[in-house]
Amino acid sequence: MSSILYVHTGGVKTPERSATPIYLASTAAAMDVEVGIYFTVNGPQLLEKGVAEKLIVPKHDGEGAPLIRFITQAQELGVEFYVCQPSLDLHGLTQDDLIDDVKMIGGAAFNDMALDADQVICF
């Protein structure tokens, strides 16, 4: 099976950048690709409980959807979510503050996954 690892660095201050890596990951999962998303830099903010329900992914006509819809869809399709431990610290978060089914990993584990993946795509 092919594999893609997405790297998501966008946080709550850039809602227009928040959904794209997640829905590309969903699309890849729907193509029977093994997919993970690594949330780092500001990315972990998106995983804080309650945040994605309120974060609206904007559309030009103002009728945006909440980010949680994209997250739920991705997780239902089997996209694995990973979070970078030091970037949780950066935002004063711990894993207990995050939504369910997020795996915490460090730099070595990330690099190992990157070397194993067929493609790494960074946002």
Added chain:
Amino acid sequence: MATEMPVDQTLDCKGMLCPLPIVKLSKAFKTLEQGQVLLLLATDPGSQPDIEAWKKRTGNELIQQSKEDKVFKFWLRKTA
């Protein structure tokens, strides 16, 4: 083809944008038996290249496609 081929399931994705048609297609295909045919209706102009990529990657078969007014129709057979 004079008459439309029989289908086992119709999936109406009209009005939906990427990634919903592909996501819904993937979910629907998991419920199909080998050899069954699904008719996908979509209005997303990106659906044509997306379906091509999806069937190439998943190994399923695109039997036929058409476009009437703004609606794309894709007949897909489960072969993978």
